[in-house]
Amino acid sequence: MLHLDDIASHEQLFAWTGRLMSEVIGPLARGERAHFTPYDWRARAFGMPRPLPAAPVVLIEGVGAGRRALRPHLAGLLWMELPQEESWARGRRRDGVEQREFWDGWIAAERAHFAADPSRPHADLLVLQRQEGYEVLPGPGATPAAGQGVTLSEGPSSMW
Structure with a gap:
């Protein structure tokens, strides 16, 4: 699993596509x-390189994972359906007062990002949080074979 929080930085909230392509996708x-x-959000610096082994499935998690430039390389796109305000509140709780200014800039x-390059319309699956677990539904971009995009072969990794 790759968390896009490790790829983004204060200076490159969304301008990391080239680095992701060369370091990971390629x-x-x-x-x-x-x-x-990985980027350390408190130290505001990049750390030591980490390996990400090729695997039958590699999950790329985070805001921007479904961007236009990455979609051709994805086996499928899952969209976590959560109200923005709730998502932002979770992030603020996680990051605390120390990152308050960051969150003001992040929201904008x-x-x-989503105004210029929406991901949700291309999602193969929607993941809805329920009181007891999650519900997974076909997404707006689902094709009849959606959900069958995961490959379990000896070849290159599938990225979700």
């Missing part, structure tokens, strides 16, 4: 081990 698509340099950046 190597995994060739069946090679990828390496990425996230809105601008």
Whole structure:
């Protein structure tokens, strides 16, 4: 699993596509081990490179995972359906007062990102949080074979 919080940074909230392609998507698509340099949000610096082995399925998690430039490389796109305000409140609770200013900038950046490059219309599956667990439904971008995009082969990794 790759968390996009490890790829983004204060300076590149959404301008990380090239780095993701060269460090992660390219190597995994060739069946090679990828390496990425995770960002430390408190220290405001990139850390030591980490390996991301090629696997039958690699989950890329986070805001921006369904962007236009990445969709051709994805086996499928899952959209976690959650009201923005609730999502932002969770993030603020997680990050605390220390990151308050970040969240003010993040909200504007996230809105601008999805206005220019919406992901939800392309989702193969919608994941809805319920009181007891999650419900998974076909997404707006689902095709008759949606949900069958995961490959379990010896070849290059599928990325969800």
